[in-house]
Amino acid sequence: xxxxxxxxxxxxxxxxxxxxxxxxxxxxxxxxxxxxxxxxxxxxxxxxxxxxxxxxxxxxxxxxxxxxxxxxxxxxxxxxxxxxxxxxxxxxxxxxxxxxxxxxxxxxxxxxxxxxxxxxxxxxxxxxxxxxxxxxxxxxxxxxxxxxxxxxxxxxxxxxxxxxxxxxxxxxxxxxxxxxxxxxxxxxxxxxxxxxxxxxxxxxxxxxxxxxxxxxxxxxxxxxxxxxxxxxxxxxxxxxxxxxxxxxxxxxxxxxxxxxxxxxxxxxxxxxxxxxxxxxxxxxxxxxxxxxxxxxxxxxxxxxxxxxxxxxxxxxxxxxxxxxxxxxxxxxxxxxxxxxxxxxxxxxxxxxxxxxxxxxxxxxxxxxxxxxxxxxxxxxxxxxxxxxxxxxxxxxxxxxxxxxxxxxxxxxxxxxxxxxxxxxxxxxxxxxxxxxxxxxxxxxxxxxxxxxxxxxxxxxxxxxxxxxxxxxxxxxxxxxxxxxxxxxxxxxxxxxxxxxxxxxxxxxxxxxxxxxxxxxxxxxxxxxxxxxxxxxxxxxxxxxxxxxxxxxxxxxxxxxxxxxx
Amino acid sequence: xxxxxxxxxxxxxxxxxxxxxxxxxxxxxxxxxxxxxxxxxxxxxxxxxxxxxxxxxxxxxxxxxxxxxxxxxxxxxxxxxxxxxxxxxxxxxxxxxxxxxxxxxxxxxxxxxxxxxxxxxxxxxxxxxxxxxxxxxxxxxxxxxxxxxxxxxxxxxxxxxxxxxxxxxxxxxxxxxxxxxxxxxxxxxxxxxxxxxxxxxxxxxxxxxxxxxxxxxxxxxxxxxxxxxxxxxxxxxxxxxxxxxxxxxxxxxxxxxxxxxxxxxxxxxxxxxxxxxxxxxxxxxxxx
Ligand SMILES: Cc1cc2nc3c(=O)[nH]c(=O)nc-3n(C[C@H](O)[C@H](O)[C@H](O)COP(=O)(O)OP(=O)(O)OC[C@H]3O[C@@H](n4cnc5c(N)ncnc54)[C@H](O)[C@@H]3O)c2cc1C
Ligand SMILES: Cc1ncc(C[n+]2csc(CCOP(=O)(O)OP(=O)(O)O)c2C)c(N)n1
Ligand code: SF4
Ligand code: SF4
Ligand code: SF4
Ligand SMILES: [Mg+2]
Numbered sequence: 001x002x003x004x005x006x007x008x009x010x011x012x013x014x015x016x017x018x019x020x021x022x023x024x025x026x027x028x029x030x031x032x033x034x035x036x037x038x039x040x041x042x043x044x045x046x047x048x049x050x051x052x053x054x055x056x057x058x059x060x061x062x063x064x065x066x067x068x069x070x071x072x073x074x075x076x077x078x079x080x081x082x083x084x085x086x087x088x089x090x091x092x093x094x095x096x097x098x099x100x101x102x103x104x105x106x107x108x109x110x111x112x113x114x115x116x117x118x119x120x121x122x123x124x125x126x127x128x129x130x131x132x133x134x135x136x137x138x139x140x141x142x143x144x145x146x147x148x149x150x151x152x153x154x155x156x157x158x159x160x161x162x163x164x165x166x167x168x169x170x171x172x173x174x175x176x177x178x179x180x181x182x183x184x185x186x187x188x189x190x191x192x193x194x195x196x197x198x199x200x201x202x203x204x205x206x207x208x209x210x211x212x213x214x215x216x217x218x219x220x221x222x223x224x225x226x227x228x229x230x231x232x233x234x235x236x237x238x239x240x241x242x243x244x245x246x247x248x249x250x251x252x253x254x255x256x257x258x259x260x261x262x263x264x265x266x267x268x269x270x271x272x273x274x275x276x277x278x279x280x281x282x283x284x285x286x287x288x289x290x291x292x293x294x295x296x297x298x299x300x301x302x303x304x305x306x307x308x309x310x311x312x313x314x315x316x317x318x319x320x321x322x323x324x325x326x327x328x329x330x331x332x333x334x335x336x337x338x339x340x341x342x343x344x345x346x347x348x349x350x351x352x353x354x355x356x357x358x359x360x361x362x363x364x365x366x367x368x369x370x371x372x373x374x375x376x377x378x379x380x381x382x383x384x385x386x387x388x389x390x391x392x393x394x395x396x397x398x399x400x401x402x403x404x405x406x407x408x409x410x411x412x413x414x415x416x417x418x419x420x421x422x423x424x425x426x427x428x429x430x431x432x433x434x435x436x437x438x439x440x441x442x443x444x445x446x447x448x449x450x451x452x453x454x455x456x457x458x459x460x461x462x463x464x465x466x467x468x469x470x471x472x473x474x475x476x477x478x479x480x481x482x483x484x485x486x487x488x489x490x491x492x493x494x495x496x497x498x499x500x501x502x503x504x505x506x507x508x509x510x511x512x513x514x515x516x517x518x519x520x521x522x523x524x525x526x527x528x529x530x531x532x533x534x535x536x537x538x539x540x541x542x543x544x545x546x547x548x549x550x551x552x553x554x555x556x557x558x559x560x561x562x563x564x565x
Numbered sequence: 566x567x568x569x570x571x572x573x574x575x576x577x578x579x580x581x582x583x584x585x586x587x588x589x590x591x592x593x594x595x596x597x598x599x600x601x602x603x604x605x606x607x608x609x610x611x612x613x614x615x616x617x618x619x620x621x622x623x624x625x626x627x628x629x630x631x632x633x634x635x636x637x638x639x640x641x642x643x644x645x646x647x648x649x650x651x652x653x654x655x656x657x658x659x660x661x662x663x664x665x666x667x668x669x670x671x672x673x674x675x676x677x678x679x680x681x682x683x684x685x686x687x688x689x690x691x692x693x694x695x696x697x698x699x700x701x702x703x704x705x706x707x708x709x710x711x712x713x714x715x716x717x718x719x720x721x722x723x724x725x726x727x728x729x730x731x732x733x734x735x736x737x738x739x740x741x742x743x744x745x746x747x748x749x750x751x752x753x754x755x756x757x758x759x760x761x762x763x764x765x766x767x768x769x770x771x772x773x774x775x776x777x778x779x780x781x782x783x784x785x786x787x788x789x790x791x792x793x794x795x796x797x798x799x800x801x802x803x804x805x806x807x808x809x810x811x812x813x814x815x816x817x818x819x820x821x822x823x824x825x826x827x828x829x830x831x832x833x834x835x836x837x838x839x840x841x842x843x844x845x846x847x848x849x850x851x852x853x
Contacts, residue, residue, distance in 0.1 A: 022581075
């Protein structure tokens with residue numbers, strides 16, 4: 001009888017595991033996402049820093065510059081004098097030193113001026129006419145953003161030339177004239193009407209509103225503050241704004257051997273260092289002590305190097321002027337622990353405690369007061385709300401008069417060039433909404449900051465992929481050379497430096513197609529997909545939600561999103 | 566990544582490895598580098614689970630599941646049979662765990678190495694008998710917790726790479742999943758060689774070591790950068806090449822990510838640091 005033979009299959013496998021759905025195990029799924037870099041958020045102009053640094057790294061310099069000027073028409077200017085909060089926010093700061101964003105910005109800005117690159121013309125022309133009052137950084141930035149979008153822009157400037165503090169305040173050894181002229185000229189080439197020597201007063205607003213669909217007011221803070229102990233009319237006593245304006249025009253009279261600058265801020269340092277270049281011995285008298293001077297540490301260090309004497313923690317009690325000179329009766333003061341007595345002193349005003357026995361006398365031939373600037377707003381309070389010497393605006397730049405917007409020093413105590421330019425840009429965007437009839441009743445665009453999770457944090461950077469490299473800074477001209485004239489004192493990056501420093505950027509939140517997410521998936525659930533702007537997609541059927549792709553992304557461009565089923 | 570990985574699609578999605586499994590990641594670069602003209606030999610281990618619930622397979626190549634003792638003997642048989650049939654192109658690769666390599670399958674491996682049999686042996690070392698519930702193996706490191714060493718293992722990890730070097734086989738390499746390009750390069754190099762080629766891959770076990778699902782690559786790199794598991798290659802038992810070694814990162818950074826070490830006292834951490842220093846020093850002596 002034939003034995004039933006047991007058939008042993010030669011192959012046991014009938015199929016592959018890819019018919020299984022391991023995706024059902026998951027409670028969260030990775031999403032490739034372009035996210036906000038902290039530098040971009042910290043920049044008052046919201047410059048697309050990771051984007052243009054990436055292009056610079058690839059040596060696509062003109063494209064890099066075009067990405068940069070989309071938000072900032074003056075990179076050669078801000079690359080020199082911006083207080084660069086971007087670097088303060090830079091994630092690489094926590095690792096081995098912030099990326100040298102400001103110097104890279106200058107590199108691209110200078111390259112563009114050398115190469116003669118022009119700003120892109122508006123894609124189409126719009127009929128609507130808009131007016132910008134004040135041709136400083138706020139006004140010029142607003143005019144640029146409006147013109148880029150095709151509006152017909154008229155700039156109304158009180159002085160004979162555009163630039164505001166950039167021209168009349170900031171000394172040329174920090175911002176050379178040809179840089180300023182070059183970037184303004186390139187901006188005007190976009191085609192706008194410029195009316196210089198054209199001061200506007202509040203009473204002119206009605207007629208402007210008839211001529212223009214919207215108005216941006218950016219007249220700056222151009223009135224120097226005074227101190228009661230100083231005589232109002234004495235040719236030997238001036239203020240920093242007048243002094244620096246004369247220096248910039250080349251019309252400054254001889255200062256004499258001894259100059260005293262009153263004040264401890266950035267403007268005081270500019271006045272003091274300018275006076276040094278004109279050959280005087282300079283003393284700076286500041287109320288605050290050394291550690292808490294309002295001037296930035298690097299500005300103070302430069303002034304000290306240049307031989308400026310800084311006497312901190314002192315106050316001028318009285319002034320005696322005679323033919324021999326000016327006698328300043330000074331006394332040491334302490335500001336520590338001073339609380340302004342309620343009702344007596346306006347909030348924010350320092351009340352010094354005099355330190356008896358510390359009295360001393362300073363004799364000088366020239367005094368420059370640098371104790372702050374305020375906006376000149378007489379009359380304007382009848383057309384919109386003014387509070388604490390500032391025009392009141394919403395976050396989007398709108399005043400409470402429909403169609404009238406304001407920005408820059410006239411609206412804020414945060415007095416920086418990039419802040420003014422950022423406000424000009426933001427107001428231009430709001431004005432566009434207003435002109436298109438999309439304007440919200442209150443608040444409007446830019447009112448809300450980014451949600452904190454949207455910004456890539458340092459913890460999300462996988463530093464394994466970034467071997468430590470050192471940050472470089474701009475070079476400094478030797479002190480003896482600096483004191484000879486008003487030539488620029490900082491040396492910008494060489495092309496080699498620009499390249500190695502651009503390579504340091506983590507590109508936070510910006511996918512560089514390194515494929516790490518693809519290579520670290522144990523489930524082959526990340527697929528390269530050139531048709532997608534984010535370059536990759538996740539296979540829903542297989543992804544187990546382990547998060548390895550998220551963790552191994554060097555730069556936080558993949559996030560894990562919780563799923564509920 | 567330094568080496569451009571070239572993958573052929575052999576390893577499939579839908580496999581049963583835990584989320585984030587380093588062993589699955591290692592298998593991806595082993596089989597996708599070797600390609601479909603390969604016969605796999607797999608003993609009982611997580612790899613056996615990952616290779617597929619019968620009748621499905623996660624690998625588009627023949628895989629022979631053997632016993633825990635006999636991976637190297639099985640591979641010997643397959644390699645010799647291929648040779649007898651005149652097939653000189655199909656590769657044979659063992660993929661075995663540390664229990665199946667350091668302990669239970671060690672005699673068959675040692676004798677195959679002594680005979681210089683013609684196959685690749687990849688040990689996916691997760692430092693314990695993991696698919697049976699995390700018992701200790703002779704690969705489990707000193708003082709690490711496992712289910713069978715609740716107070717921490719009393720003896721150090723066996724140095725299998727050096728034991729294999731002592732067999733003077735053509736190629737011995739260490740690799741780990743935090744450096745997938747380095748792993749793929751070593752597999753590609755082994756593929757082009759003849760004789761017994763042994764690759765020891767440290768594959769962190771997320772569950773057994775007490776790690777987050779996304780931490781496999783990171784902990785693997787810390788093993789290297791602390792000098793606990795340097796990555797190197799040895800040809801013919803003599804020529805040492807270091808690929809990635811200690812960066813002087815304190816061992817505590819590696820230990821503190823893993824729950825299997827959370828019972829350690831300060832003195833024990835220092836003891837492990839001293840051991841790592843000594844091992845790293847010994848290896849450096851062999852490099853020059
Ligand atoms: C000496 C000095 C140095 C500084 N250095 C720096 C620096 O290094 N970095 C930095 O970030 N910031 C610096 N600042 C601050 C910065 O310059 C200002 O915050 C910035 O210029 C403000 O821009 P704005 O456009 O609001 O005003 P402004 O620059 O003041 O421009 C206002 C413009 O409006 C015009 N204008 C005024 N009134 C009228 C009117 N009624 N009708 C028509 N036009 C009018 C003015 O002539 C001027 O052109 C400095 C300021 C000073 C004073
Ligand atoms: C001789 C023998 N003893 C015990 C077992 C049970 N067993 C199956 S898998 C396994 C663990 C193997 O550990 P390892 O090789 O390290 O692989 P891992 O599970 O860690 O991947 C054990 C003990 C067996 N199959 N054969
Ligand atoms: S590393 Fe680059 S992208 Fe990230 S914050 Fe710094 S400059 Fe910006
Ligand atoms: S690595 Fe793979 S399985 Fe893990 S979350 Fe990313 S796509 Fe999903
Ligand atoms: S891992 Fe690389 S490729 Fe993937 S998202 Fe991040 S930057 Fe892009
Ligand atoms: Mg094991």
